[in-house]
Amino acid sequence: MPNTKNKNTKKKTYKKSTSASKRYLKPRWSWLSQSKKGIMYIDGISVTDLINKYGTPLYVVVERELRSRLRRFKSSFPYPNLRPQYACKCNSNLEIMRIAREEGFELDASSVGEIILALLADFKPHEITFTNLYKTEQDIMFAAKVGVQAITVDSIEEIKRVAAVGEKVKTKIRLFIRVNPMIEFRGYTTKNHKYGIPYGVAKKAIDIAIASPNIDLIGLHFHGSNMDYPKSYYLGMGKLVRLAKYCKEKGVTIRFVDMGGGFPVQYNNENIYVPEDMGKIFVRKFLKLLDKYQLEKPVLVFEPGKFIVANTGIGLTRVISKKRLKKQKILITDGSTYAFLPDVIVDDRYYDVLPANKMNKKGNQVYSIEGCTCDVIDEMARKRRLPFLSEGDVLAFMDVGAYSNVLASNFNTLKRAPMVMIKENGAVKIIRRRDRYSEMFAPELDVLKIAGPKEMKRFYDLFRINVENFWKGSTKKR
Ligand SMILES: Cc1ncc(COP(=O)(O)O)c(C=O)c1O
Numbered sequence: 001m002p003n004t005k006n007k008n009t010k011k012k013t014y015k016k017s018t019s020a021s022k023r024y025l026k027p028r029w030s031w032l033s034q035s036k037k038g039i040m041y042i043d044g045i046s047v048t049d050l051i052n053k054y055g056t057p058l059y060v061v062v063e064r065e066l067r068s069r070l071r072r073f074k075s076s077f078p079y080p081n082l083r084p085q086y087a088c089k090c091n092s093n094l095e096i097m098r099i100a101r102e103e104g105f106e107l108d109a110s111s112v113g114e115i116i117l118a119l120l121a122d123f124k125p126h127e128i129t130f131t132n133l134y135k136t137e138q139d140i141m142f143a144a145k146v147g148v149q150a151i152t153v154d155s156i157e158e159i160k161r162v163a164a165v166g167e168k169v170k171t172k173i174r175l176f177i178r179v180n181p182m183i184e185f186r187g188y189t190t191k192n193h194k195y196g197i198p199y200g201v202a203k204k205a206i207d208i209a210i211a212s213p214n215i216d217l218i219g220l221h222f223h224g225s226n227m228d229y230p231k232s233y234y235l236g237m238g239k240l241v242r243l244a245k246y247c248k249e250k251g252v253t254i255r256f257v258d259m260g261g262g263f264p265v266q267y268n269n270e271n272i273y274v275p276e277d278m279g280k281i282f283v284r285k286f287l288k289l290l291d292k293y294q295l296e297k298p299v300l301v302f303e304p305g306k307f308i309v310a311n312t313g314i315g316l317t318r319v320i321s322k323k324r325l326k327k328q329k330i331l332i333t334d335g336s337t338y339a340f341l342p343d344v345i346v347d348d349r350y351y352d353v354l355p356a357n358k359m360n361k362k363g364n365q366v367y368s369i370e371g372c373t374c375d376v377i378d379e380m381a382r383k384r385r386l387p388f389l390s391e392g393d394v395l396a397f398m399d400v401g402a403y404s405n406v407l408a409s410n411f412n413t414l415k416r417a418p419m420v421m422i423k424e425n426g427a428v429k430i431i432r433r434r435d436r437y438s439e440m441f442a443p444e445l446d447v448l449k450i451a452g453p454k455e456m457k458r459f460y461d462l463f464r465i466n467v468e469n470f471w472k473g474s475t476k477k478r
Pocket of ligand 1: 089090131225226304
């Protein structure tokens with residue numbers, strides 16, 4: 001059970017929402033409701049209470065949805081030896097990682113930093129794989145010494161580098177080979193992917209790995225990114241199993257088949273498949289092929305990222321001003337694509353936007369929603385139907401749980417937003433605080449020695465004691 005006695009958690013004392021017109025709600029947000037006054041409630045917690053306490057912009061994560069998705073994923077694949085991993089690159093918040101571990105997930109780390117985070121989230125070394133496009137000798141040495149489950153190599157050069165490190169540290173390093181199966185299906189193709197060893201040279205890579213006395217080849221890996229059709233998984237798996245057969249002929253048993261992540265997410269009203277739609281079929285096909293080639297049943301690994309977290313997150317931001325450009329109506333917010341929702345510019349992401357304190361009002365205006373930075377491309381959403389909104393109103397960007405906080409930058413020297421989790425027991429727990437200037441400036445202050453910690457504290461105190469109190473019209477020290 002999660003520790004709900006943490007000092008950062010607060011028992012819910014807020015009034016439950018009552019039903020009202022649900023014009024903005026969609027079935028995937030089953031934990032969303034609204035009061036008669038039109039205030040959005042996130043799993044029973046009023047958005048107004050949240051922003052009064054934590055400010056805006058603010059990320060909110062719903063624990064109930066997070067755990068439900070982790071469980072749904074696991075039960076979608078009726079395979080006796082399934083060991084899914086959470087791909088923490090899409091949201092490496094420690095509390096989220098900890099919950100993934102509690103729900104029986106292992107971890108896909110894409111850097112030494114993520115390995116360290118995984119250890120901090122109490123994953124055991126043998127529950128972590130290290131998979132990315134390029135690792136330095138130092139990275140490999142670190143992962144080998146930590147004793148991760150496996151290092152996933154992406155090129156023949158990398159196999160040789162791992163072998164050399166194994167030789168240096170006198171260890172047999174456990175290895176997955178990442179393969180690009182060069183598949184193509186209904187517009188989806190891996191033929192232009194930069195990652196993975198192309199299928200045509202995979203056998204050569206296997207030969208090199210097997211020949212090294214310092215490598216223990218235990219797994220084959222494929223991650224195909226946005227897999228819009230389940231068939232891409234079936235095709236990729238078929239290629240991996242054929243390579244497992246090749247390994248067997250060479251006297252090596254493949255103990256892990258890792259199919260990566262890439263499961264689709266519903267952001268708007270897209271028709272997507274969910275793991276439940278394809279899990280049984282995948283397992284049936286997998287078992288059939290293993291049987292055909294008389295292979296032992298390996299551990300089956302998936303590495304879902306955005307499927308697990310995207311729909312669990314909400315981004316709250318406040319309207320700070322309005323403008324009109326000819327016919328175009330513009331809302332300026334205290335959020336931005338850079339410091340808050342970067343996926344809008346990185347991946348042209350469409351997020352649903354809800355009027356969080358006017359949920360009972362008709363969407364009779366069309367607004368463009370702009371970020372607050374001085375960049376013309378900092379537009380968070382275009383042409384959205386919303387009620388008449390003014391300064392101080394609150395917008396909820398939906399489904400922002402993946403690739404938001406991890407991509408966010410301090411552009412314009414803005415602080416990145418805090419994150420709170422609505423716990424299953426109704427508590428609100430802060431799981432990341434807002435950035436502080438002192439830590440944002442540290443990399444330059446450290447080397448340029450312009451200001452020491454004391455001077456920074458002076459600025460910080462000045463801000464806290466004088467400026468904030470002045471704004472609030474209060475003389476009380478906080
Ligand atoms: C190796 C690997 N595994 C898993 C993932 C997670 O993908 P997704 O978030 O699409 O599930 C990624 C994402 O880039 C990845 O590179």
